[in-house]
Amino acid sequence: MSRSIDVVAGVIRDARGRILLARRTEGRDLAGLWEFPGGKREPGESPEGALVRELREELGIEAEVGDHLITVPQQYPDKRLTLDVREVRTFSGTARGREGQALVWVPPHKLPAYQMPPADVPVVAALGQPDRYLVTPEPTAMATVGQSVASASAAGAVEEGSVANRLSGPVGSAFDLGRSAAASMRTAVDRVFGSLDPLLEPIGQRLRRDSVPLNPTEQRWLQALDRALAGGIRRIQLRAHGHDPARWPVLAAAAVMRCRTAKAEVLLNGDAALAAQLGVGLHLRAAQLSQLTQRPMADEVLVAASCHTADELRRAQDLGCDFAVVGTLLPTPSHPGEPGIGWDGFARLRETVSLPLYAIGGLDSADLPEARRHGAQGVAAIRAWWR
Numbered sequence: 001m002s003r004s005i006d007v008v009a010g011v012i013r014d015a016r017g018r019i020l021l022a023r024r025t026e027g028r029d030l031a032g033l034w035e036f037p038g039g040k041r042e043p044g045e046s047p048e049g050a051l052v053r054e055l056r057e058e059l060g061i062e063a064e065v066g067d068h069l070i071t072v073p074q075q076y077p078d079k080r081l082t083l084d085v086r087e088v089r090t091f092s093g094t095a096r097g098r099e100g101q102a103l104v105w106v107p108p109h110k111l112p113a114y115q116m117p118p119a120d121v122p123v124v125a126a127l128g129q130p131d132r133y134l135v136t137p138e139p140t141a142m143a144t145v146g147q148s149v150a151s152a153s154a155a156g157a158v159e160e161g162s163v164a165n166r167l168s169g170p171v172g173s174a175f176d177l178g179r180s181a182a183a184s185m186r187t188a189v190d191r192v193f194g195s196l197d198p199l200l201e202p203i204g205q206r207l208r209r210d211s212v213p214l215n216p217t218e219q220r221w222l223q224a225l226d227r228a229l230a231g232g233i234r235r236i237q238l239r240a241h242g243h244d245p246a247r248w249p250v251l252a253a254a255a256v257m258r259c260r261t262a263k264a265e266v267l268l269n270g271d272a273a274l275a276a277q278l279g280v281g282l283h284l285r286a287a288q289l290s291q292l293t294q295r296p297m298a299d300e301v302l303v304a305a306s307c308h309t310a311d312e313l314r315r316a317q318d319l320g321c322d323f324a325v326v327g328t329l330l331p332t333p334s335h336p337g338e339p340g341i342g343w344d345g346f347a348r349l350r351e352t353v354s355l356p357l358y359a360i361g362g363l364d365s366a367d368l369p370e371a372r373r374h375g376a377q378g379v380a381a382i383r384a385w386w387r
């Protein structure tokens with residue numbers, strides 16, 4: 001059994017919002033890496049007390065400890081670390097490296113450029129990335145049986161019954177309508193897509209040419225997406241396993257447009273080719289992880305994965321994924337008979353990798369503090385934010 005150490009570190013900000021990092025000095029483990037100032041908790045010491053003492057000793061400042069940010073359990077070769085990170089609300093004095101350590105004030109968006117120990121990767125993510133990851137449900141699950149075609153048409157939608165599908169290529173969902181119907185449908189397409197993002201222009205041209213409007217079920221799905229965006233969701237996985245594969249690229253493109261406007265990040269489930277075409281990230285299914293030998297998208301594009309085991313997590317990390325989703329956390333109606341791994345099970349998986357992780361399975365926004373106490377970036381959910 002390797003030894004366990006409890007470390008508490010602080011996020012110290014200056015008046016310009018920059019965050020203080022200290023460089024680990026020679027002769028210590030992880031020498032040369034940048035870290036959040038702090039140190040080991042002594043027996044009987046509270047995390048707050050330990051942080052105040054460490055910051056006084058290391059930097060010569062008097063700190064007032066604020067909110068909890070995240071607690072990261074992390075397995076290192078020689079020890080098991082629990083890194084408890086707190087915001088420093090205010091401090092007095094001037095921070096100086098009193099133990100010979102170099103200091104640097106870093107704008108938050110530049111933190112990922114600094115080489116830090118593995119446990120700090122989730123900390124940096126917690127400082128800058130969304131804590132909620134919405135996974136969309138299938139549009140079909142929301143279909144209203146018996147929806148009146150007339151009212152759907154009045155709302156600018158097409159009659160599905162009049163559609164003859166001429167599938168060609170990845171965005172090949174097309175409808176063979178009469179000339180005037182096609183013209184009015186073009187208006188509907190314009191309304192759905194608005195002024196097109198340059199990246200989506202090829203899809204837009206095709207949509208206009210083929211007059212591909214969205215049906216009422218799909219429109220309601222987009223309205224639910226709008227509500228999630230209005231509720232502050234900023235990271236979204238577009239997933240619709242049961243949806244008509246011919247229609248999905250069109251619906252996904254409409255969703256991407258909305259997310260771009262709201263400045264939300266988008267990852268597409270499973271389909272690397274369509275993700276590249278839409279200019280969005282890729283969310284890998286667990287089964288896809290074992291089939292890949294290299295990161296399937298360009299470096300600047302987000303790649304994530306769904307994982308259930310330590311092996312899958314290591315694979316996701318080795319592939320260069322930006323984050324992963326781990327579950328199932330609590331028993332859910334969608335996975336009957338599965339007890340869920342619980343927060344302790346989550347933390348045990350958490351410590352095997354340094355990837356930022358979202359917990360999924362029966363969770364919602366109210367679970368965020370508990371998630372952060374167990375090292376999670378946050379919570380992923382389908383139903384919680386989909387109204």
Ligand SMILES: Nc1nc2c([nH]c(=O)n2[C@H]2C[C@H](O)[C@@H](COP(=O)(O)OP(=O)(O)OP(=O)(O)O)O2)c(=O)[nH]1
Nearest residue numbers: 007009028029030035036037038039040117119120
């Ligand atoms: N202060 C601080 N420590 C960190 C961070 N990330 C991280 O992995 N650590 C690790 C490095 C060390 O193993 C441990 C901090 O211990 P320390 O700095 O007080 O003492 P040390 O070098 O003698 O550590 P050790 O050899 O006893 O493990 O926590 C971080 O952001 N801040």
